Amino acid sequence: MRLFAIIAIAVAAASCADEVPTTTPFALVVPQGFSPPPLPEDNPLTVEGVLLGRRLFYDPILSRDSTQSCGSCHNTGFSMTDNGQRFSVGITNAVGDRNSMPLHNLAYHSAFFWDGRSPTLRELTMVPIQDPREMDNTIQAVLTSLNASPTYRDLFWKAFGVKTISAEELGLAAEQFMLTIMSGNSKFDRHLRGTESLNAQELEGLRLFNGEANPNAPMRGADCFHCHGGALFTNNKFTNNGLDSVTTDPGLGAVTGDQNDLGKFKTPSLRNIAYTAPYMHDGRFQTLMQVINFYNSGAHANSPNIDPSMGDITRPGGLGLNLQDRMALLAFLNALSDPSIENDTLFQNPFN
Numbered sequence: 001m002r003l004f005a006i007i008a009i010a011v012a013a014a015s016c017a018d019e020v021p022t023t024t025p026f027a028l029v030v031p032q033g034f035s036p037p038p039l040p041e042d043n044p045l046t047v048e049g050v051l052l053g054r055r056l057f058y059d060p061i062l063s064r065d066s067t068q069s070c071g072s073c074h075n076t077g078f079s080m081t082d083n084g085q086r087f088s089v090g091i092t093n094a095v096g097d098r099n100s101m102p103l104h105n106l107a108y109h110s111a112f113f114w115d116g117r118s119p120t121l122r123e124l125t126m127v128p129i130q131d132p133r134e135m136d137n138t139i140q141a142v143l144t145s146l147n148a149s150p151t152y153r154d155l156f157w158k159a160f161g162v163k164t165i166s167a168e169e170l171g172l173a174a175e176q177f178m179l180t181i182m183s184g185n186s187k188f189d190r191h192l193r194g195t196e197s198l199n200a201q202e203l204e205g206l207r208l209f210n211g212e213a214n215p216n217a218p219m220r221g222a223d224c225f226h227c228h229g230g231a232l233f234t235n236n237k238f239t240n241n242g243l244d245s246v247t248t249d250p251g252l253g254a255v256t257g258d259q260n261d262l263g264k265f266k267t268p269s270l271r272n273i274a275y276t277a278p279y280m281h282d283g284r285f286q287t288l289m290q291v292i293n294f295y296n297s298g299a300h301a302n303s304p305n306i307d308p309s310m311g312d313i314t315r316p317g318g319l320g321l322n323l324q325d326r327m328a329l330l331a332f333l334n335a336l337s338d339p340s341i342e343n344d345t346l347f348q349n350p351f352n
């Protein structure tokens, strides 16, 4: 009788240890005025998953020589871009050829990288790990290191109920963390909510931003909203804004194989744009004023596959914005800065 009781307790203890742990749902804070993001149904956000994803994001264990993490090239102080650098440098000192991208409000995006080559954040995570110019590792080696770590085995068990960590859970955890990085509390947002007011110059910049550049329009506008409009300040499409008359980087065209996509790039969000210099896929412009000057008079109408909405911007004479107009546009772009990513402890490196 007593032996039976002991066996019963032992069996209960064993099955208890095997029981898939319960997770805590993560309460995503969506900025006021944003629609709820379309989150992936097969990867529900949990506190365990998000915190594990954050740890992985900041852990150099993902790179071959354990010197570089995702956070090395995506710094909270720069709206998750690479510390003001034009091109990123990988662990072998190899230099990339595209400018690092900000990571905010990605839950609303459906294609990632400047050329859109990754359809999901979980798939994207495997790319920098294996890129010889970035972390120069193999997925197999990463999984070996993670499975050798009692801490990671425990964290993956608690987040996903797996005893052996595979690429799938690695991707899901990183995806969960990146989905939580939201930004929507700039001076402009507070202006919309009525808790703060844009000044006269910023208001004029807003008007120019949303104004038609049509020379017959009653007031001068800058046509920016066609591609950078809406709450996210991007149309979430791939467009060519006329940077070059001869395209050197094929952009989306290399991914789709379609001639009509050559020279098209992901239209970037302009939120937090003051934090993410230099600008464009190749970081060619150092300052926002250089970008504004480009749109004012430097865009190439003959660029292959240039977007039709660039028509009025590239007409002879360009936008015709005087210095005061350009300063107003700059003031408005600066009013899109939200320091929450830098200040929110949730996004910070947990190893610090």
Ligand code: HEC
Residues within 6 Å of the ligand: 057, 062, 068, 069, 070, 071, 072, 073, 074, 088, 089, 090, 096, 098, 099, 100, 101, 102, 103, 106, 109, 111, 112, 113, 114, 115, 121, 124, 125, 126, 128, 129, 133, 134, 135, 174, 178, 266
């Ligand atoms: C060596 C620097 C470097 C490292 C390390 C790095 N990235 Fe990046 N990241 C970049 C660059 C550069 C781009 C743009 C590349 C392109 O478009 O081809 C980018 C783009 C991205 C994007 C696309 C954002 C968008 O709006 O489409 C995401 C997401 C991202 N990185 C996440 C990560 C994650 C997760 C890791 C770690 C597994 C990581 N990065 C490691 C430099 C880096």
Ligand code: HEC
Residues within 6 Å of the ligand: 209, 222, 223, 224, 225, 226, 227, 228, 238, 239, 240, 241, 243, 265, 266, 267, 268, 269, 270, 273, 276, 278, 279, 280, 281, 282, 288, 291, 292, 295, 307, 309, 310, 329
């Ligand atoms: C036809 C669509 C289109 C229009 C109109 C447009 N843009 Fe852009 N914008 C883009 C694309 C696409 C890029 C990225 C291009 C690249 O890197 O190849 C970009 C890049 C930028 C960048 C740099 C972003 C970064 O993260 O590097 C800024 C700033 C910007 N645009 C501001 C403006 C302003 C201000 C206006 C109005 C004067 C404007 N844009 C009009 C499509 C457009």
